[in-house]
Amino acid sequence: xxxxxxxxxxxxxxxxxxxxxxxxxxxxxxxxxxxxxxxxxxxxxxxxxxxxxxxxxxxxxxxxxxxxxxxxxxxxxxxxxxxxxxxxxxxxxxxxxxxxxxxxxxxxxxxxxxxxxxxxxxxxxxxxxxxxxxxxxxxxxxxxxxxxxxxxxxxxxxxxxxxxxxxxxxxxxxxxxxxxxxxxxxxxxxxxxxxxxxxxxxxxxxxxxxxxxxxxxxxxxxxxxxxxxxxxxxxxxxxxxxxxxxxxxxxxxxxxxxxxxxxxxxxxxxxxxxxxxxxxxxxxxxxxxxxxxxxxxxxxxxxxxxxxxxxxxxxxxxxxxxxxxxxxxxxxxxxxxxxxxxxxxxxxxxxxxxxxxxxxxxxxxxxxxxxxxxxxxxxxxxxxxxxxxxxxxxxxxxxxxxxxxxxxxxxxxxxxxxxxxxxxxxxxxxxxxxxxxxxxxxxxxxxxxxxxxxxxxxxxxx
Amino acid sequence: xxxxxxxxxxxxxxxxxxxxxxxxxxxxxxxxxxxxxxxxxxxxxxxxxxxxxxxxxxxxxxxxxxxxxxxxxxxxxxxxxxxxxxxxxxxxxxxxxxxxxxxxxxxxxxxxxxxxxxxxxxxxxxxxxxxxxxxxxxxxxxxxxxxxxxxxxxxxxxxxxxxxxxxxxxxxxxxxxxxxxxxxxxxxxxxxxxxxxxxxxxxxxxxxxxxxxxxxxxxxxxxxxxxxxxxxxxxxxxxxxxxxxxxxxxxxxxxxxxxxxxxxxxxxxxxxxxxxxxxxxxxxxxxxxxxxxxxxxxxxxxxxxxxxxxxxxxxxxxxxxxxxxxxxxxxxxxxxxxxxxxxxxxxxxxxxxxxxxxxxxxxxxxxxxxxxxxxxxxxxxxxxxxxxxxxxxxxxxxxxxxxxxxxxxxxxxxxxxxxxxxxxxxxxxxxxxxxxxxxxxxxxxxxxxxxxxxxxxxxxxx
Numbered sequence: 001x002x003x004x005x006x007x008x009x010x011x012x013x014x015x016x017x018x019x020x021x022x023x024x025x026x027x028x029x030x031x032x033x034x035x036x037x038x039x040x041x042x043x044x045x046x047x048x049x050x051x052x053x054x055x056x057x058x059x060x061x062x063x064x065x066x067x068x069x070x071x072x073x074x075x076x077x078x079x080x081x082x083x084x085x086x087x088x089x090x091x092x093x094x095x096x097x098x099x100x101x102x103x104x105x106x107x108x109x110x111x112x113x114x115x116x117x118x119x120x121x122x123x124x125x126x127x128x129x130x131x132x133x134x135x136x137x138x139x140x141x142x143x144x145x146x147x148x149x150x151x152x153x154x155x156x157x158x159x160x161x162x163x164x165x166x167x168x169x170x171x172x173x174x175x176x177x178x179x180x181x182x183x184x185x186x187x188x189x190x191x192x193x194x195x196x197x198x199x200x201x202x203x204x205x206x207x208x209x210x211x212x213x214x215x216x217x218x219x220x221x222x223x224x225x226x227x228x229x230x231x232x233x234x235x236x237x238x239x240x241x242x243x244x245x246x247x248x249x250x251x252x253x254x255x256x257x258x259x260x261x262x263x264x265x266x267x268x269x270x271x272x273x274x275x276x277x278x279x280x281x282x283x284x285x286x287x288x289x290x291x292x293x294x295x296x297x298x299x300x301x302x303x304x305x306x307x308x309x310x311x312x313x314x315x316x317x318x319x320x321x322x323x324x325x326x327x328x329x330x331x332x333x334x335x336x337x338x339x340x341x342x343x344x345x346x347x348x349x350x351x352x353x354x355x356x357x358x359x360x361x362x363x364x365x366x367x368x369x370x371x372x373x374x375x376x377x378x379x380x381x382x383x384x385x386x387x388x389x390x391x392x393x394x395x396x397x398x399x400x401x402x403x404x405x406x407x408x409x410x411x412x413x414x415x416x417x418x419x420x421x422x423x424x425x426x427x428x429x430x431x432x433x434x435x436x437x438x439x440x441x442x443x444x445x446x447x448x449x450x451x452x453x454x455x456x457x458x459x460x461x462x
Numbered sequence: 463x464x465x466x467x468x469x470x471x472x473x474x475x476x477x478x479x480x481x482x483x484x485x486x487x488x489x490x491x492x493x494x495x496x497x498x499x500x501x502x503x504x505x506x507x508x509x510x511x512x513x514x515x516x517x518x519x520x521x522x523x524x525x526x527x528x529x530x531x532x533x534x535x536x537x538x539x540x541x542x543x544x545x546x547x548x549x550x551x552x553x554x555x556x557x558x559x560x561x562x563x564x565x566x567x568x569x570x571x572x573x574x575x576x577x578x579x580x581x582x583x584x585x586x587x588x589x590x591x592x593x594x595x596x597x598x599x600x601x602x603x604x605x606x607x608x609x610x611x612x613x614x615x616x617x618x619x620x621x622x623x624x625x626x627x628x629x630x631x632x633x634x635x636x637x638x639x640x641x642x643x644x645x646x647x648x649x650x651x652x653x654x655x656x657x658x659x660x661x662x663x664x665x666x667x668x669x670x671x672x673x674x675x676x677x678x679x680x681x682x683x684x685x686x687x688x689x690x691x692x693x694x695x696x697x698x699x700x701x702x703x704x705x706x707x708x709x710x711x712x713x714x715x716x717x718x719x720x721x722x723x724x725x726x727x728x729x730x731x732x733x734x735x736x737x738x739x740x741x742x743x744x745x746x747x748x749x750x751x752x753x754x755x756x757x758x759x760x761x762x763x764x765x766x767x768x769x770x771x772x773x774x775x776x777x778x779x780x781x782x783x784x785x786x787x788x789x790x791x792x793x794x795x796x797x798x799x800x801x802x803x804x805x806x807x808x809x810x811x812x813x814x815x816x817x818x819x820x821x822x823x824x825x826x827x828x829x830x831x832x833x834x835x836x837x838x839x840x841x842x843x844x845x846x847x848x849x850x851x852x853x854x855x856x857x858x859x860x861x862x863x864x865x866x867x868x869x870x871x872x873x874x875x876x877x878x879x880x881x882x883x884x885x886x887x888x889x890x891x892x893x894x895x896x897x898x899x900x901x902x903x904x905x906x907x908x909x910x911x912x913x914x915x916x917x918x919x920x921x922x923x924x
Contacts, residue, residue, distance in 0.1 A: 202683065206781045215745030220768045221664065221867025224796050225760030226741065228750040231769040232704065238697035279688065283677030284821050288690040298687030306682045307693040308784050313771035314792060319668045319830060321794050321867075322770050330776060332783050334686050359746045368781060405683025405783075 003457045009139040010449050017135045017449065018109075018118070018442070020050065024089075024127050025107040025120040031066055031090035032161035040066045040157045043089045047155055054138045058153060061173075063165035066090060066157030070176070073137075074150040080460040081180035081382065082150040084419065086409060087130030088159035088186070091122035092434045099436035109442070114192075116442040125433035128440035129185040129425055130155065132448030140453060148460035152179055159186075163408065170416045178417045181382055183455075184409065185448070187425030191272030195390035195398035195451065197383065198423035199376040200300060201406050203335035205344050206368035209352060211237075211327045212361045218323040228359050230327035231312050237355050238329060241305050246290040248305045250351045256338035260301045267399040268296050300402025304334045305348075334404065341370025374410045376420050382459050386422060389454035393447055424455065465919045471601040472911050479597045479911065480571075480580070480904070482512065486551075486589050487569040487582040493528055493552035494623035502528045502619045505551045509617055516600045520615060523635075525627035528552060528619030532638070535599075536612040542922040543642035543844065544612040546881065548871060549592030550621035550648070553584035554896045561898035572901070576654075579901040587895035590902035591647040591887055592617065594910030602915060610922035614641055621648075625870065632878045640879045643844055645917075646871065647910070649887030653734030657852035657860035657913065659845065660885035662762060663868050665797035665835035667806050670827035671814060673699075673789045680785040690821050692789035693774050699817050700791060703767050708752040710767045712813045718800035722763045729861040730758050762864025766796045767810070796866065803832025836872045838882050844921050848884060851916035855909055886917065 010017075029043035030036040044060045044067045051058035051071045058071025069089070076082055094104040102108055107120035118128070140147055154177060158165055170177060190196045213230035214223070243249045260268070275295045279287060287295045293302055312327030314320035331348070335341060352362055376383065378400055390398035410421040426444035427433065472479075491505035492498040506522045506529045513520035513533045520533025531551070538544050556566040564570055569582035580590065602609055616639060620627055632639060652658045675692035676685070705711045722730070737757045741749060749757045755764055774789030776782035793810070797803060814824055838845065840862055852860035865885075872883040888906035889895065 204783075208781075213745075218744055219867065220766070220770060220794055221796065221865070222761065223744055224766040224768045224794075224866060225751045225755075225764055226746070226749040226757040227744060228746065229769055231772050232700060235697040235700035235769075235772070238694060239701045242694065282680055282685055282689060283675075284688070284690065286820060287688040288819075288821070289687045293687075295688040299684065302687055304682070304686040306686045306783075306785060307691055307697075307775065308682060308782055309775035309777045309786075310693050310697070310789070311773035311777045313769065315771045315773045315790070319670075319792065319794060320770055321666075321768075323768060324771075327772070328777070330781065332682055332686075332781060334683065357750075358748060359750070403683070404686060405681065 003454065006139050006143045006453045006457070007450050009143050010135065010446070010453060013135070013139060014446055017131070018445070020135075021118065021128060021131050021445065022107045024131065025118075025122055026105055028105045029090050029122070029157065030093050031158050033093060037066070040090055044069050044155075044157055047089055050134065051153060054134070054141050056137070056153060061169070063169055065165045068157070068165070068169055069153065069155040070173070071153035072150070074147045076150045080149040082152070084152045084154055084177060084179040084182045084413075085133050086154050086182055086184045087133070088126045088156045089130065090157040090160050091127070092125070092160050094121050094436070096436065101437055104438070110439070117439040118442060118445070119437055119439040121438055123438050123440040124427045124431035125438065126159070126186050128445055129427060129448070132426065132445060133183065133185055133452045135449040136452035136456060139449070140456060148456055152177065166409070167412060167416065170412060174417060179419060182410075182413045182419050182421040184407070184421050184423045185425050186407070187403070187423045188427035188429065188431070189425070190399065190401045191274070192428060193394060193396060194272045195394040195396070196271070196401045196425070197387060197390070197398060198403050198425075199378050199383065199400040200336070200402040201374040201410055202300070202303070202402075202404055203339065203341060203371045203373035203411075204406055205333040205335060205341040205348075205370040206331070207345060207348060208328070208330045208365035208368060210363045212325055212363070213359065214323060214325050217325050220321040220323050223323050227323050228357065229323050230360060231324060233357060233360050234310065234312065234327040234329055237352055238307055238310065240355055241351070245292075246288065248303065250305065250347050252347045253303065253305070253344065255343070256340060257303055258337045260297060264400060267397070268300070268401070270397070271399045271401060299404040301336055303336050303339055306332050306334070308332055335370075336373045337375060339373065341372060345370060371406065371411055374407070374414060374421070376422065380420065382422065385458040386424065386455045389458040390424070390451055393451045393454050424451070426451070465916065468601050468605045468915045468919070469912050471605050472597065472908070472915060475597070475601060476908055479593070480907070482597075483580065483590060483593050483907065484569045486593065487580075487584055488567055490567045491552050491584070491619065492555050493620050495555060499528070502552060506531050506617075506619055509551055512596065513615060516596070516603050518599070518615060523631070525631055527627045530619070530627070530631055531615065531617040532635070533615035534612070536609040538612040542611040544614070546614045546616055546639060546641040546644045547595050548616050548644055548646045549595070550588045550618050551592065552619040552622050553589070554587070554622050556583050556898070558898065563899055566900070571904070578904040580904060580907070581899055581901040583900055585900050585902040586889045586893035587900065588621070588648050590907055591889060591910070594888060594907060595645065595647050595914045597911040598914035598918060601911070602918060610918055614639065628871070629874060629878065632874060636879060641881060644872075644875045644881050644883040646869070646883050646885045647887050648869070649865070649885045650889035650891065650893070651887070652861065652863045653736065654890060655856060655858060656734045657856040657858070658733070658863045658887070659849060659852070659860060660865050660887075661838040661840045661845065661862040662798070662864040663836040663872055664762070664765070664864075664866055665801065665803060665833045665873075666868055667795040667797060667803040667810075667832040668793070668830035669807060669810060670790070670792045670830060672825045674787055674823045674825070675821065676785060676787050679787050682783040682785050685785050689785050690819065691785050692822060693786065695819060695822050696772065696774065696789040696791055699814055700769055700772065702817055703813070708750065710765065712767065712809050714809045715765065715767070715806065717805070718802060719765055720799045722759060726862060729859070730762070730863070732859070733861045733863060761866040763798055765798050765801055768794050768796070770794055797832075798835045799837060801835065803834060807832060833868065833873055836868070836876060836883070838884065842882065844884065847920040848886065848917045851920035852886070852913055855913045855916050886913070888913070
């Protein structure tokens with residue numbers, strides 16, 4: 001039996017696979033709303049049963065929140081990796097319900113000029129994506145009688161509500177969950193038809209400060225002039241964070257930032273990302289930010305210091321002639337490479353403190369955390385093999401992409417289980433995840449299943 | 463009969479004058495609270511009756527709000543001015559009531575090491591002050607049988623609630639209210655025992671703008687980097703408003719600003735203003751603002767551009783990784799000399815518009831007004847004569863002072879009735895006007911009455 005037999009089986013079984021996905025989608029497993037607790041529980045049961053139907057020993061594992069599903073299959077072998085596959089069975093809330101064309105939990109197939117789609121909450125995020133891997137395993141098992149390696153399945157039901165049980169569960173079940181590499185199917189393709197492996201996710205540093213000038217709010221008629229105004233001081237400080245060329249002026253900010261290797265730059269340049277459309281969506285006519293870096297480089301490979309909120313003084317209707325006592329600023333930095341969030345926090349705070357004038361003090365929020373960037377070691381052979389397998393399936397060079405945001409699970413796999421993650425997903429930019437009328441392209445589902453079969457094959461050929 | 467007889471009469475009559483003031487203070491004439499409408503009306507009636515008891519023909523004049531009291535006395539003469547005396551019979555609300563040592567409308571005399579005070583809401587602002595002039599007229603009339611010139615009395619009952627009826631009433635009664643000069647007793651002394659005539663009040667320009675960057679709030683993971691952030695842009699603009707030396711950088715901002723004459727500078731330097739205590743009250747250890755100008759010069763004779771409010775993005779607890787679409791800024795400028803608010807508004811807006819980057823737009827609030835500074839013509843002989851009269855009474859050189867804020871009534875007298883105002887008041891810095899336990903020094907009351915008798919004498923001697 002060959003890979004082609006598995007792929008044929010996948011093609012033949014697609015109608016049944018769609019039916020299974022539809023059954024899964026009918027469960028309103030909204031994790032954030034206690035009214036759907038039973039639905040979440042049933043979705044976990046459904047997964048356990050579906051895995052069992054492929055011969056995978058899975059069970060529902062209780063947590064203080066929604067249950068985890070953990071399953072194992074196959075024998076551990078020295079010559080091939082032991083994979084952990086992660087996905088989540090919970091979905092986002094559906095409101096505003098009136099913007100849906102139909103019941104979000106009554107999946108419908110819709111024919112579009114660009115191909116059929118299946119519409120329902122969770123179709124893309126993450127039930128449809130999760131099932132691509134499960135269906136690939138089913139086809140493999142049915143053709144070969146067994147999977148090609150040991151695989152651990154790990155599904156959570158709280159991803160859309162902050163994953164409160166995830167870290168404790170991983171810490172309590174470290175040995176059971178630690179494998180050679182994690183496979184995650186919860187990301188998208190950079191452009192239609194361009195298979196993508198997310199290999200670098202930015203980290204984040206959060207900080208917040210309050211400047212105090214006068215010890216009470218003052219009347220600007222009395223103190224306007226001789227009185228220091230913290231709104232002016234905070235503006236100066238915010239302005240000082242960046243240089244004229246858009247780079248960050250905090251000393252040491254770029255320690256641990258690496259230039260993008262030429263090969264990755266080549267892949268990014270050819271990945272089909274439509275910069276103009278992307279910027280246009282936000283109303284921008286050009287890329288701002290750091291001079292000399294493309295939009296995609298800035299988003300994936302450059303750190304940022306962003307002001308997310310700033311406020312002080314009177315913000316209501318009309319005028320109040322006040323010199324406020326306090327001014328506030330919320331900051332997040334996106335981190336890349338080996339930037340160290342703790343060192344950066346110190347550098348950022350020093351930058352501010354060095355610029356405080358007489359009669360102005362600063363207080364920092366002490367409750368905000370930081371996390372390093374997740375940069376996968378794509379020199380590991382699994383990554384190039386997976387890229388080859390995806391290129392074969394999609395008939396187009398697969399690319400390593402970055403992500404501007406963070407995916408916490410990848411960071412936890414690294415920090416808690418010491419495992420690299422390979423993020424392969426088939427979602428499209430227009431899937432409307434978290435929004436009304438969420439959909440998943442049937443092609444994403446079908447070729448996603450085939451992709452995983454090829455990846456399993458490529459990674460276990462020895 | 464001489465001025466000394468009038469002054470003796472004032473001294474002898476002080477206990478009765480205190481009783482009249484107490485009766486007036488017992489009326490809870492809080493203008494902003496509809497529950498006290500009747501009390502306001504009764505306070506107006508009380509004034510009408512009190513003026514009548516001195517032979518002044520006064521009447522209550524209805525408005526859409528609380529009534530005005532207008533009275534006239536004496537014959538118009540060519541050789542002496544016709545005065546308008548202005549005060550207000552309404553008072554501030556009293557909450558928080560539990561911070562008062564006694565019922566705010568049960569005036570109490572309290573002996574303090576520095577002299578007796580009378581405590582009640584309105585004791586200083588403005589019933590006590592207003593009565594200094596009325597009592598001076600009473601004594602004068604009782605000694606001389608008639609007042610030395612024609613005087614028009616004009617009392618309003620809405621000063622503490624925005625004076626909504628004032629301008630329409632003045633416009634409708636322009637001829638009746640137009641005199642040679644207005645006397646206003648609603649200000650304070652620059653330092654204890656230092657008689658003060660406020661001769662320059664700053665004007666004000668209000669403006670407000672909103673910057674728009676992206677057309678919707680963006681995720682800082684996706685657009686952080688290439689995305690223009692309006693909070694950064696507004697900080698740059700706010701920073702650009704001032705030069706390093708604290709002066710305002712808006713082109714043309716200082717057009718119409720004049721240097722302070724040497725004689726005024728001399729008076730200000732010797733007026734007993736305690737700069738250190740004043741700054742210390744706000745928590746400042748030094749004067750900020752414009753280099754090369756004292757606190758008092760900055761407050762009275764220099765224009766400012768102050769940020770009263772600034773906001774944008776997420777301002778709640780914790781973190782939201784947003785690049786906001788909009789950022790907002792509220793500004794007031796204090797104006798001096800001949801600065802033209804309309805020209806300044808144009809200059810300010812041009813300053814901002816010249817600094818907008820690509821993909822950033824600005825909208826201005828079109829509902830905010832401006833008013834010129836009120837600078838009295840102290841070269842008119844009345845001013846020097848009044849200064850001499852005050853110096854005689856207080857046994858210390860009286861000074862022309864400025865005020866950092868505006869007193870709208872002085873502007874209206876100028877713009878509607880074409881009249882200069884002479885602002886002479888006896889309030890002390892620690893009178894706690896608008897706050898619990900408001901008081902008026904009995905010395906302020908007593909010497910205030912004597913001061914007005916001397917001023918009337920000095921201004922009508924011919």
